[in-house]
Amino acid sequence: MKKALIGMSGGVDSSVAAYLTQQAGFDCIGATMRLFGNDVLGEEQESTCCSLDDVEDARSVARRMGIPHYTFNFQDDFRRCVMEKFVASYEMGFTPSPCIDCNRFLKFGSLLRRARELGCSHVVTGHYAQIRVDPETGRFLLYQAKDPAKDQTYFLYPLTQEMLAHTLFPLGALTKAEVRAIAADHGFVTAKKRDSQDICFVPDGDYCAFMERFTGKRYAPGDYLDQQGQVVGRHQGAVRYTIGQRKGLGLAMGSPVYVCGKDMAANTVTVGPDSALYSGALRANDWNWFPFPALTEPQTVTARIRHSQKSYPATVYPEADGFARVEFDTPVRAVTPGQAVVLYQGDLVLGGGTITEAIR
Numbered sequence: 001m002k003k004a005l006i007g008m009s010g011g012v013d014s015s016v017a018a019y020l021t022q023q024a025g026f027d028c029i030g031a032t033m034r035l036f037g038n039d040v041l042g043e044e045q046e047s048t049c050c051s052l053d054d055v056e057d058a059r060s061v062a063r064r065m066g067i068p069h070y071t072f073n074f075q076d077d078f079r080r081c082v083m084e085k086f087v088a089s090y091e092m093g094f095t096p097s098p099c100i101d102c103n104r105f106l107k108f109g110s111l112l113r114r115a116r117e118l119g120c121s122h123v124v125t126g127h128y129a130q131i132r133v134d135p136e137t138g139r140f141l142l143y144q145a146k147d148p149a150k151d152q153t154y155f156l157y158p159l160t161q162e163m164l165a166h167t168l169f170p171l172g173a174l175t176k177a178e179v180r181a182i183a184a185d186h187g188f189v190t191a192k193k194r195d196s197q198d199i200c201f202v203p204d205g206d207y208c209a210f211m212e213r214f215t216g217k218r219y220a221p222g223d224y225l226d227q228q229g230q231v232v233g234r235h236q237g238a239v240r241y242t243i244g245q246r247k248g249l250g251l252a253m254g255s256p257v258y259v260c261g262k263d264m265a266a267n268t269v270t271v272g273p274d275s276a277l278y279s280g281a282l283r284a285n286d287w288n289w290f291p292f293p294a295l296t297e298p299q300t301v302t303a304r305i306r307h308s309q310k311s312y313p314a315t316v317y318p319e320a321d322g323f324a325r326v327e328f329d330t331p332v333r334a335v336t337p338g339q340a341v342v343l344y345q346g347d348l349v350l351g352g353g354t355i356t357e358a359i360r
Helices: 012-023 052-065 075-091 098-117 161-165 176-185 207-215
Strands: 003-007 027-034 069-073 122-124 130-133 140-143 222-225 231-235 258-263 268-272 278-289 299-304 312-318 324-333 340-345 348-359
Touching (some): 003 012, 003 098, 012 027, 012 052, 012 122, 027 052, 027 098, 052 069, 069 098, 075 098, 075 207, 098 122, 098 161, 140 161, 299 324
Parallel strands (some): 003 027, 003 122, 222 268
Antiparallel strands (some): 130 140, 140 348, 258 268, 278 348, 299 312, 299 340, 312 324, 340 348
């Protein structure tokens, strides 16, 4: 019998993924990852995942299914691969996507290695996505989920061919309502549990407060500049701001202004009108492609620059040294270095990379 290690977060999705994998004939082992301690959160905060309650909920579901459950301590890996990178990215002026790094290095990195040690052929998670094999090339392809409102392929674009070959996404062809119904039918304690929305180690959304706790630093105030380079006010530290931000600037300039740029070395934040936020193209690196090993010719795509936004018609062009340029059919607002750009052809995920430059 094939064995599978189920990443069980203590939520309804991973609970049902475990059940469906067992029903498919796998010998299942449940695993919950311990990623950080309470010292990361600060006082009186509760994480949206990885809490003791989550571990107990996962254990309860595993017990109901009659499968073993383990808690693995991956705190060192998470600190090195996710939190330290998160801080370094902000300090360089980027806006990172830590959930993508968690998938790349923890859920389909550390957890997959542990699965192999336990003799498991696959890692299973509750992500909403679909994996298919190209019959002509034999390559593993990533497709969007049946439920577009829950599709999580944006966060999964770094998965390599080796990772996809040993991964199962049982929820890819289901809607969220169907998943909750299955959980309720089988008496899982997670059936009505709310979805987590925040970055797990920054549950209150105050990234800078987390960074100051994590590093022991205090990020110094600096100057706001207008587009002509004139000082128009004082900000609370350039790491606190991201491209397109309007709220919390504390500026009264007669008309709305937005963050249009940052100079981390000078600790300045440039503000301007909404019209200054639009880009006709972007450059990105660290690409991962699904239908082929590398991009060798232009491709017509739709491009998503944030998980929560729609996709935009575009063309992607290969460049030297692993870079590619994405040119939009019409300019796109608030292209943000550090975020991911993920490219689609219909439901197929063509590939994705990290934005390095917005070209205006």
